[in-house]
Amino acid sequence: MDYMETIKTDMYAAMKSGDKDKAGALRTLFAKLKDRQINTRKDLTEKECISVIKSLAKQRQESIEMYEKAGREG
Numbered sequence: 001m002d003y004m005e006t007i008k009t010d011m012y013a014a015m016k017s018g019d020k021d022k023a024g025a026l027r028t029l030f031a032k033l034k035d036r037q038i039n040t041r042k043d044l045t046e047k048e049c050i051s052v053i054k055s056l057a058k059q060r061q062e063s064i065e066m067y068e069k070a071g072r073e074g
Contacts (some may be wrong), residue, residue, distance in 0.1 A: 003049040005031055032056060 010028035032052050037044050044052075 002043075003046065004030070004037070004044065007033065029053065029056060 007026055007030050009055075011023055011030055013025060023061035029052075033044060033049060036048065036052055
């Protein structure tokens with residue numbers, strides 16, 4: 001099973017179990033992967049999937065740092 005299918009399966013499982021935070025994170029990740037897939041017009045490789053995941057993680061880390069510098073809690 002590839003990354004996209006695994007994420008999709010996990011997303012649906014989280015939605016069914018009522019884990020809104022996990023479902024939201026996986027939904028965002030799946031949407032970004034699907035968007036990249038549509039833009040490249042081909043299935044994503046493992047390396048491309050990991051690249052998207054890393055970029056999303058970096059964005060979230062930068063957001064956390066900005067919130068902390070501003071003295072706000074998440």
